[in-house]
Amino acid sequence: MSTGVHHGERARISGRTLREDRWWLSPLVTFVVFSAFVVYATWRAFSGEHYYASPYLSPFYSPCMGAQCVEGSADFGRPFSWFPYSPALIILVIPLGFRMTCYYYRKAYYRAFWLSPPACAVAEPHSKYTGERRFPLILQNGHRWALIASALIALVLTYDVILAFRNAEHEWGHMGLGTLVLLVNVVLIWLYTLSCHSCRHLIGGRLRHFSKHPVRYRAWTWVSRLNRDHPKYAWLSLFSVALADLYVYLLSTGAITDVRFF
Amino acid sequence: MAYDLKMRVWRGDSRGGDLTDYTVSVEEGEVVLDAIHRLQATQAGDLAVRWNCKAGKCGSCSAEINGRPRLMCMTRLADFHQAETITVTPMRTFPVIRDLVTDVSFNYEKAEQLPSFAPGPPDADGKRRMMQSDVERGQEFRKCIECFLCQDVCHVVRDHEENKPAFAGPRFFLRYAELDMHPLDTNDRRALAQGAAGLGMCNITKCCTEVCPENIKITDNAIIPMKERVVDRKYDPVVWLGSKIFRRDRREEV
Ligand code: SF4
Ligand code: SF4
Ligand code: FES
Ligand code: FES
Numbered sequence: 001m002s003t004g005v006h007h008g009e010r011a012r013i014s015g016r017t018l019r020e021d022r023w024w025l026s027p028l029v030t031f032v033v034f035s036a037f038v039v040y041a042t043w044r045a046f047s048g049e050h051y052y053a054s055p056y057l058s059p060f061y062s063p064c065m066g067a068q069c070v071e072g073s074a075d076f077g078r079p080f081s082w083f084p085y086s087p088a089l090i091i092l093v094i095p096l097g098f099r100m101t102c103y104y105y106r107k108a109y110y111r112a113f114w115l116s117p118p119a120c121a122v123a124e125p126h127s128k129y130t131g132e133r134r135f136p137l138i139l140q141n142g143h144r145w146a147l148i149a150s151a152l153i154a155l156v157l158t159y160d161v162i163l164a165f166r167n168a169e170h171e172w173g174h175m176g177l178g179t180l181v182l183l184v185n186v187v188l189i190w191l192y193t194l195s196c197h198s199c200r201h202l203i204g205g206r207l208r209h210f211s212k213h214p215v216r217y218r219a220w221t222w223v224s225r226l227n228r229d230h231p232k233y234a235w236l237s238l239f240s241v242a243l244a245d246l247y248v249y250l251l252s253t254g255a256i257t258d259v260r261f262f
Numbered sequence: 263m264a265y266d267l268k269m270r271v272w273r274g275d276s277r278g279g280d281l282t283d284y285t286v287s288v289e290e291g292e293v294v295l296d297a298i299h300r301l302q303a304t305q306a307g308d309l310a311v312r313w314n315c316k317a318g319k320c321g322s323c324s325a326e327i328n329g330r331p332r333l334m335c336m337t338r339l340a341d342f343h344q345a346e347t348i349t350v351t352p353m354r355t356f357p358v359i360r361d362l363v364t365d366v367s368f369n370y371e372k373a374e375q376l377p378s379f380a381p382g383p384p385d386a387d388g389k390r391r392m393m394q395s396d397v398e399r400g401q402e403f404r405k406c407i408e409c410f411l412c413q414d415v416c417h418v419v420r421d422h423e424e425n426k427p428a429f430a431g432p433r434f435f436l437r438y439a440e441l442d443m444h445p446l447d448t449n450d451r452r453a454l455a456q457g458a459a460g461l462g463m464c465n466i467t468k469c470c471t472e473v474c475p476e477n478i479k480i481t482d483n484a485i486i487p488m489k490e491r492v493v494d495r496k497y498d499p500v501v502w503l504g505s506k507i508f509r510r511d512r513r514e515e516v
Protein backbone atom coordinates (compact mmCIF):
# COMPACT_ATOMS: atom_id res chain seq x y z
CA MET A 1 0.00 0.00 0.00
CA SER A 2 1.72 3.16 -1.16
CA THR A 3 -1.33 5.32 -0.82
CA GLY A 4 -2.80 6.55 2.45
CA VAL A 5 -0.73 6.55 5.61
CA HIS A 6 2.15 4.92 3.78
CA HIS A 7 2.27 7.55 1.07
CA GLY A 8 5.79 8.72 0.22
CA GLU A 9 5.75 12.22 1.73
CA ARG A 10 4.23 11.25 5.04
CA ALA A 11 6.08 10.25 8.18
CA ARG A 12 7.29 6.72 7.60
CA ILE A 13 5.60 4.62 10.22
CA SER A 14 4.93 0.96 9.67
CA GLY A 15 1.61 -0.44 10.74
CA ARG A 16 -1.87 0.70 9.80
CA THR A 17 -2.46 2.14 13.24
CA LEU A 18 -0.59 2.77 16.47
CA ARG A 19 -3.78 2.56 18.50
CA GLU A 20 -3.47 0.17 21.41
CA ASP A 21 -6.99 0.35 22.77
CA ARG A 22 -9.67 -2.13 21.76
CA TRP A 23 -10.80 -0.18 18.72
CA TRP A 24 -12.06 -3.38 17.09
CA LEU A 25 -14.58 -4.08 19.82
CA SER A 26 -17.29 -1.65 18.77
CA PRO A 27 -17.34 -2.61 15.07
CA LEU A 28 -17.25 -6.26 16.07
CA VAL A 29 -20.28 -5.91 18.33
CA THR A 30 -22.11 -4.00 15.60
CA PHE A 31 -21.24 -6.69 13.08
CA VAL A 32 -22.45 -9.53 15.28
CA VAL A 33 -25.68 -7.87 16.40
CA PHE A 34 -26.66 -6.56 12.96
CA SER A 35 -25.89 -9.91 11.36
CA ALA A 36 -27.97 -11.71 13.96
CA PHE A 37 -30.83 -9.32 13.30
CA VAL A 38 -30.60 -9.79 9.55
CA VAL A 39 -30.63 -13.58 9.89
CA TYR A 40 -33.58 -13.47 12.28
CA ALA A 41 -35.55 -10.96 10.20
CA THR A 42 -34.92 -12.86 6.96
CA TRP A 43 -36.14 -16.10 8.48
CA ARG A 44 -39.22 -14.45 9.96
CA ALA A 45 -40.07 -12.43 6.87
CA PHE A 46 -39.83 -15.38 4.49
CA SER A 47 -41.51 -17.90 6.77
CA GLY A 48 -44.96 -16.36 6.20
CA GLU A 49 -46.45 -17.93 9.33
CA HIS A 50 -46.90 -17.38 13.07
CA TYR A 51 -47.17 -13.64 12.76
CA TYR A 52 -50.68 -13.24 14.14
CA ALA A 53 -51.84 -14.21 17.59
CA SER A 54 -55.16 -12.49 18.03
CA PRO A 55 -55.29 -9.61 18.80
CA TYR A 56 -51.56 -9.10 18.19
CA LEU A 57 -50.00 -8.65 14.78
CA SER A 58 -46.21 -8.87 14.46
CA PRO A 59 -44.64 -5.53 13.38
CA PHE A 60 -42.81 -7.40 10.59
CA TYR A 61 -46.17 -8.12 8.98
CA SER A 62 -47.99 -4.87 9.58
CA PRO A 63 -49.92 -3.75 7.62
CA CYS A 64 -50.73 -7.20 6.27
CA MET A 65 -51.97 -6.76 2.72
CA GLY A 66 -51.16 -9.92 0.78
CA ALA A 67 -53.28 -12.89 -0.28
CA GLN A 68 -51.85 -15.08 2.45
CA CYS A 69 -52.77 -12.86 5.39
CA VAL A 70 -54.48 -14.97 8.00
CA GLU A 71 -57.99 -14.26 9.26
CA GLY A 72 -58.09 -11.14 11.42
CA SER A 73 -54.68 -9.78 10.44
CA ALA A 74 -55.60 -7.83 7.30
CA ASP A 75 -56.93 -4.64 8.87
CA PHE A 76 -56.50 -2.71 5.65
CA GLY A 77 -57.87 -5.29 3.26
CA ARG A 78 -55.79 -7.25 0.79
CA PRO A 79 -54.86 -4.83 -2.02
CA PHE A 80 -51.88 -7.04 -2.84
CA SER A 81 -53.94 -10.19 -3.14
CA TRP A 82 -52.01 -11.04 -6.31
CA PHE A 83 -48.82 -11.30 -4.26
CA PRO A 84 -48.17 -15.01 -3.76
CA TYR A 85 -45.31 -14.85 -1.22
CA SER A 86 -45.04 -13.98 2.44
CA PRO A 87 -46.96 -10.72 3.03
CA ALA A 88 -44.06 -9.39 5.12
CA LEU A 89 -42.04 -8.93 1.94
CA ILE A 90 -44.47 -6.31 0.60
CA ILE A 91 -44.05 -3.98 3.51
CA LEU A 92 -40.64 -4.74 4.94
CA VAL A 93 -38.82 -2.95 2.12
CA ILE A 94 -39.93 0.35 3.64
CA PRO A 95 -38.42 0.06 7.14
CA LEU A 96 -35.50 -1.76 5.59
CA GLY A 97 -34.90 1.10 3.15
CA PHE A 98 -35.30 3.59 5.98
CA ARG A 99 -32.70 1.92 8.16
CA MET A 100 -30.32 1.18 5.32
CA THR A 101 -30.22 4.86 4.35
CA CYS A 102 -30.26 6.16 7.95
CA TYR A 103 -27.29 8.37 8.68
CA TYR A 104 -26.55 6.50 11.87
CA TYR A 105 -26.86 3.00 10.41
CA ARG A 106 -24.70 4.10 7.51
CA LYS A 107 -21.97 5.07 9.94
CA ALA A 108 -22.37 1.77 11.76
CA TYR A 109 -22.30 -0.52 8.74
CA TYR A 110 -19.69 1.40 6.79
CA ARG A 111 -17.46 0.85 9.79
CA ALA A 112 -18.44 -2.65 10.86
CA PHE A 113 -19.18 -4.33 7.52
CA TRP A 114 -17.25 -2.33 4.97
CA LEU A 115 -14.35 -1.36 7.25
CA SER A 116 -14.33 2.05 5.69
CA PRO A 117 -12.81 2.87 8.13
CA PRO A 118 -12.99 0.10 10.77
CA ALA A 119 -12.24 2.70 13.45
CA CYS A 120 -10.80 6.19 13.57
CA ALA A 121 -7.14 6.40 12.60
CA VAL A 122 -7.10 2.73 11.64
CA ALA A 123 -6.29 2.41 7.94
CA GLU A 124 -8.99 0.83 5.84
CA PRO A 125 -8.14 -2.18 3.67
CA HIS A 126 -9.48 -0.73 0.40
CA SER A 127 -7.16 0.69 -2.21
CA LYS A 128 -9.86 2.90 -3.73
CA TYR A 129 -12.58 4.99 -2.17
CA THR A 130 -15.24 7.09 -3.84
CA GLY A 131 -17.71 7.66 -1.01
CA GLU A 132 -21.37 8.24 -1.65
CA ARG A 133 -21.03 9.94 -5.00
CA ARG A 134 -21.91 7.06 -7.31
CA PHE A 135 -24.54 4.43 -7.83
CA PRO A 136 -25.60 2.64 -5.67
CA LEU A 137 -24.53 4.74 -2.69
CA ILE A 138 -25.79 7.96 -4.25
CA LEU A 139 -29.25 6.57 -3.49
CA GLN A 140 -28.56 7.33 0.18
CA ASN A 141 -29.64 10.85 -0.76
CA GLY A 142 -33.22 9.58 -0.93
CA HIS A 143 -33.36 9.04 2.82
CA ARG A 144 -36.13 11.61 3.29
CA TRP A 145 -38.54 9.60 1.11
CA ALA A 146 -37.86 6.53 3.17
CA LEU A 147 -38.53 8.65 6.24
CA ILE A 148 -41.94 9.72 4.99
CA ALA A 149 -42.93 6.18 3.99
CA SER A 150 -41.71 4.86 7.31
CA ALA A 151 -43.67 7.43 9.24
CA LEU A 152 -46.80 6.06 7.57
CA ILE A 153 -45.84 2.55 8.69
CA ALA A 154 -45.30 3.90 12.20
CA LEU A 155 -48.86 5.23 12.08
CA VAL A 156 -50.09 1.76 11.18
CA LEU A 157 -48.10 0.24 14.03
CA THR A 158 -49.67 2.78 16.36
CA TYR A 159 -53.09 1.67 15.13
CA ASP A 160 -52.01 -1.93 15.87
CA VAL A 161 -51.35 -0.96 19.46
CA ILE A 162 -54.86 0.44 19.73
CA LEU A 163 -56.20 -2.84 18.29
CA ALA A 164 -54.16 -4.68 20.89
CA PHE A 165 -56.41 -3.27 23.60
CA ARG A 166 -58.83 -6.06 22.71
CA ASN A 167 -58.95 -9.70 23.68
CA ALA A 168 -58.54 -12.68 21.38
CA GLU A 169 -62.23 -12.43 20.48
CA HIS A 170 -61.74 -8.81 19.43
CA GLU A 171 -63.74 -7.35 22.33
CA TRP A 172 -62.51 -3.94 23.47
CA GLY A 173 -61.20 -2.89 26.84
CA HIS A 174 -58.59 -5.55 27.46
CA MET A 175 -54.86 -5.54 27.82
CA GLY A 176 -52.14 -8.15 28.01
CA LEU A 177 -48.36 -8.30 28.15
CA GLY A 178 -48.44 -8.34 24.35
CA THR A 179 -50.16 -4.94 24.36
CA LEU A 180 -47.33 -3.58 26.46
CA VAL A 181 -44.70 -5.15 24.20
CA LEU A 182 -46.26 -3.57 21.11
CA LEU A 183 -46.69 -0.26 22.91
CA VAL A 184 -43.05 -0.03 24.00
CA ASN A 185 -42.00 -0.99 20.48
CA VAL A 186 -44.10 1.70 18.86
CA VAL A 187 -42.85 4.37 21.26
CA LEU A 188 -39.26 3.46 20.42
CA ILE A 189 -40.05 3.41 16.70
CA TRP A 190 -41.54 6.90 16.94
CA LEU A 191 -38.54 8.16 18.88
CA TYR A 192 -36.27 6.68 16.23
CA THR A 193 -38.34 8.12 13.38
CA LEU A 194 -38.74 11.62 14.81
CA SER A 195 -35.09 11.89 15.85
CA CYS A 196 -34.01 11.25 12.23
CA HIS A 197 -31.58 13.74 10.70
CA SER A 198 -33.80 14.21 7.64
CA CYS A 199 -36.73 14.90 9.93
CA ARG A 200 -34.62 17.49 11.72
CA HIS A 201 -33.85 19.07 8.37
CA LEU A 202 -37.40 19.07 7.03
CA ILE A 203 -38.94 20.34 10.24
CA GLY A 204 -36.74 23.42 10.42
CA GLY A 205 -33.09 22.69 9.74
CA ARG A 206 -33.45 23.73 6.13
CA LEU A 207 -34.34 27.30 7.09
CA ARG A 208 -31.85 30.11 6.94
CA HIS A 209 -33.82 32.49 9.13
CA PHE A 210 -34.86 30.81 12.33
CA SER A 211 -36.12 34.14 13.58
CA LYS A 212 -38.67 34.39 10.78
CA HIS A 213 -40.22 31.00 11.55
CA PRO A 214 -40.60 30.79 15.33
CA VAL A 215 -42.86 27.73 15.28
CA ARG A 216 -40.59 25.68 13.07
CA TYR A 217 -37.63 26.89 15.07
CA ARG A 218 -39.26 25.54 18.23
CA ALA A 219 -39.98 22.23 16.50
CA TRP A 220 -36.40 22.09 15.27
CA THR A 221 -35.07 22.67 18.78
CA TRP A 222 -37.24 19.84 19.98
CA VAL A 223 -36.21 17.41 17.22
CA SER A 224 -32.58 18.42 17.72
CA ARG A 225 -32.81 17.31 21.31
CA LEU A 226 -34.17 13.92 20.23
CA ASN A 227 -31.61 13.77 17.47
CA ARG A 228 -28.74 13.69 19.95
CA ASP A 229 -29.94 10.24 21.03
CA HIS A 230 -30.70 8.98 17.55
CA PRO A 231 -28.10 6.16 17.69
CA LYS A 232 -29.58 4.96 20.98
CA TYR A 233 -33.09 4.88 19.52
CA ALA A 234 -31.75 3.10 16.44
CA TRP A 235 -30.48 0.26 18.60
CA LEU A 236 -33.37 0.12 21.04
CA SER A 237 -36.01 0.08 18.31
CA LEU A 238 -34.09 -2.63 16.47
CA PHE A 239 -34.26 -4.81 19.57
CA SER A 240 -37.84 -3.93 20.37
CA VAL A 241 -39.12 -4.73 16.90
CA ALA A 242 -37.41 -8.13 16.95
CA LEU A 243 -38.68 -8.84 20.46
CA ALA A 244 -42.21 -7.82 19.57
CA ASP A 245 -42.12 -10.18 16.62
CA LEU A 246 -40.64 -12.94 18.73
CA TYR A 247 -43.36 -12.50 21.33
CA VAL A 248 -46.07 -12.89 18.71
CA TYR A 249 -44.25 -15.86 17.22
CA LEU A 250 -44.05 -17.62 20.58
CA LEU A 251 -47.73 -16.94 21.25
CA SER A 252 -48.74 -18.12 17.82
CA THR A 253 -46.79 -21.37 18.04
CA GLY A 254 -48.27 -22.00 21.46
CA ALA A 255 -44.88 -21.98 23.16
CA ILE A 256 -46.14 -19.41 25.66
CA THR A 257 -49.50 -17.95 26.58
CA ASP A 258 -50.18 -14.26 26.86
CA VAL A 259 -50.28 -12.73 30.32
CA ARG A 260 -53.63 -10.96 30.44
CA PHE A 261 -53.83 -7.90 32.69
CA PHE A 262 -57.56 -7.30 32.32
CA MET B 263 5.43 13.67 42.48
CA ALA B 264 7.90 13.17 39.70
CA TYR B 265 8.18 9.89 37.85
CA ASP B 266 9.98 8.50 34.84
CA LEU B 267 7.82 8.36 31.75
CA LYS B 268 8.68 6.05 28.90
CA MET B 269 8.09 7.68 25.54
CA ARG B 270 8.42 6.70 21.91
CA VAL B 271 8.70 9.73 19.68
CA TRP B 272 8.89 9.72 15.90
CA ARG B 273 12.13 11.33 14.71
CA GLY B 274 12.92 11.90 11.07
CA ASP B 275 11.93 13.80 7.97
CA SER B 276 10.44 13.14 4.54
CA ARG B 277 13.35 10.85 3.65
CA GLY B 278 12.65 8.50 6.51
CA GLY B 279 12.55 8.17 10.26
CA ASP B 280 11.79 5.97 13.18
CA LEU B 281 10.19 5.76 16.58
CA THR B 282 12.88 6.53 19.15
CA ASP B 283 12.68 5.50 22.79
CA TYR B 284 13.22 8.02 25.58
CA THR B 285 12.74 8.16 29.31
CA VAL B 286 11.64 11.57 30.52
CA SER B 287 11.17 12.79 34.07
CA VAL B 288 7.67 14.26 34.40
CA GLU B 289 5.44 15.59 37.17
CA GLU B 290 1.95 14.47 37.97
CA GLY B 291 -0.57 16.84 36.45
CA GLU B 292 1.50 17.57 33.38
CA VAL B 293 0.41 17.17 29.78
CA VAL B 294 2.11 15.41 26.87
CA LEU B 295 3.43 18.70 25.54
CA ASP B 296 5.26 19.29 28.86
CA ALA B 297 6.97 15.95 28.48
CA ILE B 298 7.94 16.77 24.91
CA HIS B 299 9.32 20.13 26.02
CA ARG B 300 11.36 18.51 28.79
CA LEU B 301 12.64 15.98 26.29
CA GLN B 302 13.67 18.81 24.01
CA ALA B 303 15.31 20.75 26.87
CA THR B 304 17.25 17.86 28.37
CA GLN B 305 17.92 15.17 25.79
CA ALA B 306 16.93 16.03 22.24
CA GLY B 307 17.68 19.69 21.62
CA ASP B 308 16.98 19.35 17.91
CA LEU B 309 13.50 17.86 18.31
CA ALA B 310 11.12 19.78 16.07
CA VAL B 311 7.69 20.47 17.54
CA ARG B 312 5.10 23.11 16.76
CA TRP B 313 3.19 24.74 19.59
CA ASN B 314 2.08 28.13 20.69
CA CYS B 315 -0.52 28.64 23.40
CA LYS B 316 -0.37 25.51 25.56
CA ALA B 317 -4.03 26.14 26.26
CA GLY B 318 -5.83 24.27 23.51
CA LYS B 319 -6.62 27.47 21.70
CA CYS B 320 -4.11 27.96 18.90
CA GLY B 321 -4.39 24.55 17.26
CA SER B 322 -0.65 24.22 16.65
CA CYS B 323 0.34 21.17 18.69
CA SER B 324 -1.71 18.58 16.80
CA ALA B 325 -0.09 15.16 16.77
CA GLU B 326 -1.00 11.52 17.23
CA ILE B 327 -0.72 10.09 20.70
CA ASN B 328 -0.88 6.31 20.95
CA GLY B 329 -2.27 6.38 17.44
CA ARG B 330 -5.05 8.87 18.14
CA PRO B 331 -5.09 12.39 16.72
CA ARG B 332 -4.99 14.80 19.67
CA LEU B 333 -3.65 18.11 20.88
CA MET B 334 -0.47 17.49 22.85
CA CYS B 335 -1.22 20.36 25.21
CA MET B 336 -4.65 19.02 26.07
CA THR B 337 -3.68 15.41 26.64
CA ARG B 338 -3.06 14.80 30.32
CA LEU B 339 -0.44 12.31 31.43
CA ALA B 340 -2.88 11.31 34.15
CA ASP B 341 -5.02 9.70 31.43
CA PHE B 342 -2.34 7.01 31.08
CA HIS B 343 -0.85 4.51 33.49
CA GLN B 344 2.50 5.71 34.81
CA ALA B 345 4.12 2.50 33.55
CA GLU B 346 2.62 2.87 30.08
CA THR B 347 4.78 3.93 27.13
CA ILE B 348 3.34 6.97 25.37
CA THR B 349 3.90 7.05 21.63
CA VAL B 350 3.89 10.42 19.89
CA THR B 351 4.01 10.76 16.11
CA PRO B 352 3.29 13.58 13.68
CA MET B 353 -0.10 13.64 11.95
CA ARG B 354 -0.08 10.86 9.39
CA THR B 355 -2.20 12.53 6.73
CA PHE B 356 0.07 15.45 5.85
CA PRO B 357 3.61 15.49 4.47
CA VAL B 358 6.14 15.46 7.28
CA ILE B 359 8.68 18.27 7.53
CA ARG B 360 10.66 17.10 10.51
CA ASP B 361 9.93 15.11 13.65
CA LEU B 362 6.51 16.14 14.92
CA VAL B 363 6.03 18.97 12.43
CA THR B 364 3.95 18.41 9.32
CA ASP B 365 3.20 20.59 6.32
CA VAL B 366 -0.48 21.47 6.64
CA SER B 367 -0.70 23.67 3.52
CA PHE B 368 -3.33 21.30 2.13
CA ASN B 369 -5.78 22.92 4.51
CA TYR B 370 -4.91 26.47 3.52
CA GLU B 371 -5.28 25.61 -0.14
CA LYS B 372 -8.73 24.24 0.58
CA ALA B 373 -9.61 27.37 2.56
CA GLU B 374 -8.66 29.52 -0.40
CA GLN B 375 -11.02 27.62 -2.70
CA LEU B 376 -14.03 28.37 -0.53
CA PRO B 377 -15.98 31.48 -1.63
CA SER B 378 -16.11 33.73 1.39
CA PHE B 379 -19.04 35.41 3.11
CA ALA B 380 -21.05 37.54 0.69
CA PRO B 381 -23.56 39.70 2.56
CA GLY B 382 -26.30 41.65 0.80
CA PRO B 383 -26.67 45.44 1.12
CA PRO B 384 -26.94 46.76 4.69
CA ASP B 385 -30.09 48.24 6.21
CA ALA B 386 -30.94 51.91 5.56
CA ASP B 387 -28.88 53.06 8.53
CA GLY B 388 -25.83 51.28 7.17
CA LYS B 389 -25.97 48.46 9.72
CA ARG B 390 -26.60 44.76 9.34
CA ARG B 391 -28.86 43.01 11.80
CA MET B 392 -29.31 39.45 12.88
CA MET B 393 -31.60 37.93 15.46
CA GLN B 394 -30.12 36.05 18.39
CA SER B 395 -31.50 32.65 17.31
CA ASP B 396 -29.78 33.02 13.94
CA VAL B 397 -26.51 34.13 15.54
CA GLU B 398 -26.47 31.21 17.95
CA ARG B 399 -26.68 28.63 15.24
CA GLY B 400 -23.27 29.40 13.75
CA GLN B 401 -21.57 29.97 17.07
CA GLU B 402 -20.67 26.32 17.51
CA PHE B 403 -18.86 26.33 14.18
CA ARG B 404 -16.83 29.38 15.05
CA LYS B 405 -15.27 27.59 17.98
CA CYS B 406 -12.99 25.88 15.46
CA ILE B 407 -9.31 26.47 16.29
CA GLU B 408 -8.05 25.07 12.99
CA CYS B 409 -6.01 22.34 14.57
CA PHE B 410 -6.82 20.17 11.52
CA LEU B 411 -7.12 17.04 13.61
CA CYS B 412 -10.42 16.37 11.86
CA GLN B 413 -8.69 16.69 8.51
CA ASP B 414 -5.97 14.37 9.75
CA VAL B 415 -8.30 11.61 10.93
CA CYS B 416 -10.67 11.67 7.96
CA HIS B 417 -10.18 8.39 6.14
CA VAL B 418 -11.14 9.94 2.79
CA VAL B 419 -7.72 11.57 2.56
CA ARG B 420 -5.84 9.82 5.35
CA ASP B 421 -6.18 6.49 3.58
CA HIS B 422 -6.30 7.80 0.01
CA GLU B 423 -3.76 10.40 -0.99
CA GLU B 424 -5.32 10.51 -4.46
CA ASN B 425 -8.54 11.96 -3.02
CA LYS B 426 -6.87 15.13 -1.77
CA PRO B 427 -7.53 17.27 -4.85
CA ALA B 428 -11.25 16.46 -4.82
CA PHE B 429 -11.96 16.71 -1.09
CA ALA B 430 -12.03 19.77 1.13
CA GLY B 431 -12.49 17.91 4.40
CA PRO B 432 -14.62 18.25 7.54
CA ARG B 433 -13.18 21.55 8.71
CA PHE B 434 -14.37 23.16 5.50
CA PHE B 435 -17.72 21.39 5.43
CA LEU B 436 -18.16 23.18 8.71
CA ARG B 437 -17.56 26.45 6.95
CA TYR B 438 -19.86 25.57 4.05
CA ALA B 439 -22.60 24.75 6.54
CA GLU B 440 -22.04 27.92 8.52
CA LEU B 441 -22.34 30.08 5.42
CA ASP B 442 -25.30 28.17 4.05
CA MET B 443 -27.14 28.71 7.32
CA HIS B 444 -26.24 32.38 7.45
CA PRO B 445 -29.30 34.56 6.92
CA LEU B 446 -27.33 37.46 5.47
CA ASP B 447 -25.27 35.52 2.96
CA THR B 448 -26.28 35.79 -0.70
CA ASN B 449 -24.36 32.92 -2.27
CA ASP B 450 -25.58 29.41 -2.90
CA ARG B 451 -22.63 27.10 -2.36
CA ARG B 452 -24.55 23.84 -2.27
CA ALA B 453 -23.60 22.58 -5.71
CA LEU B 454 -20.04 23.61 -5.05
CA ALA B 455 -19.96 21.74 -1.75
CA GLN B 456 -21.12 18.58 -3.45
CA GLY B 457 -18.94 19.05 -6.53
CA ALA B 458 -15.59 20.68 -5.99
CA ALA B 459 -15.46 20.20 -2.23
CA GLY B 460 -16.39 16.53 -2.39
CA LEU B 461 -19.07 16.45 0.30
CA GLY B 462 -20.41 13.27 -1.33
CA MET B 463 -17.17 11.50 -0.49
CA CYS B 464 -17.81 11.77 3.20
CA ASN B 465 -19.55 8.65 4.44
CA ILE B 466 -20.49 10.22 7.79
CA THR B 467 -18.45 7.76 9.81
CA LYS B 468 -17.91 10.54 12.35
CA CYS B 469 -14.19 10.30 13.09
CA CYS B 470 -13.90 14.07 12.67
CA THR B 471 -16.42 14.54 15.46
CA GLU B 472 -14.60 12.00 17.62
CA VAL B 473 -11.32 13.89 17.55
CA CYS B 474 -12.43 17.53 17.55
CA PRO B 475 -10.88 19.14 20.66
CA GLU B 476 -13.55 21.84 20.62
CA ASN B 477 -16.26 19.16 20.73
CA ILE B 478 -17.93 20.57 17.67
CA LYS B 479 -20.55 18.12 16.45
CA ILE B 480 -19.10 18.34 12.96
CA THR B 481 -21.00 15.42 11.46
CA ASP B 482 -24.39 15.92 13.12
CA ASN B 483 -24.59 19.69 12.99
CA ALA B 484 -22.64 20.58 9.86
CA ILE B 485 -22.01 17.69 7.48
CA ILE B 486 -25.39 15.96 7.66
CA PRO B 487 -27.36 19.24 7.50
CA MET B 488 -25.18 20.22 4.55
CA LYS B 489 -25.84 16.89 2.85
CA GLU B 490 -29.56 17.46 3.36
CA ARG B 491 -29.23 20.93 1.84
CA VAL B 492 -27.46 19.41 -1.15
CA VAL B 493 -30.37 16.98 -1.52
CA ASP B 494 -32.72 19.99 -1.57
CA ARG B 495 -30.68 21.54 -4.31
CA LYS B 496 -29.82 18.49 -6.42
CA TYR B 497 -31.88 15.40 -5.68
CA ASP B 498 -35.30 16.46 -4.45
CA PRO B 499 -37.80 17.17 -7.27
CA VAL B 500 -40.39 18.52 -4.83
CA VAL B 501 -38.09 21.17 -3.40
CA TRP B 502 -36.91 21.99 -6.90
CA LEU B 503 -40.46 22.48 -8.12
CA GLY B 504 -41.28 24.59 -5.07
CA SER B 505 -38.32 26.85 -5.65
CA LYS B 506 -39.35 27.33 -9.29
CA ILE B 507 -43.04 28.01 -8.65
CA PHE B 508 -42.70 30.20 -5.60
CA ARG B 509 -39.38 31.67 -6.70
CA ARG B 510 -38.01 31.10 -3.24
CA ASP B 511 -34.37 31.02 -2.28
CA ARG B 512 -32.96 33.32 -4.92
CA ARG B 513 -29.34 33.14 -3.97
CA GLU B 514 -26.62 33.36 -6.51
CA GLU B 515 -25.02 30.04 -7.25
CA VAL B 516 -21.24 30.11 -7.02
S1 SF4 C 1 -17.62 12.01 8.93
FE1 SF4 C 1 -17.01 12.45 6.83
S2 SF4 C 1 -15.67 14.21 6.96
FE2 SF4 C 1 -15.85 13.36 9.03
S3 SF4 C 1 -14.09 11.99 9.20
FE3 SF4 C 1 -15.82 10.75 8.50
S4 SF4 C 1 -15.70 10.75 6.27
FE4 SF4 C 1 -14.37 12.40 7.02
S1 SF4 D 1 -13.36 21.41 13.48
FE1 SF4 D 1 -12.44 20.75 15.42
S2 SF4 D 1 -10.91 19.21 14.80
FE2 SF4 D 1 -11.45 20.35 12.97
S3 SF4 D 1 -9.95 21.96 12.80
FE3 SF4 D 1 -11.69 22.84 13.89
S4 SF4 D 1 -11.25 22.51 16.05
FE4 SF4 D 1 -9.84 21.20 14.90
S1 FES E 1 -33.41 7.45 10.45
FE1 FES E 1 -31.38 7.68 11.10
S2 FES E 1 -30.94 9.56 10.18
FE2 FES E 1 -32.93 9.29 9.43
S1 FES F 1 -0.26 24.62 21.91
FE1 FES F 1 -1.98 25.77 21.25
S2 FES F 1 -3.45 24.20 21.03
FE2 FES F 1 -1.80 23.13 21.90
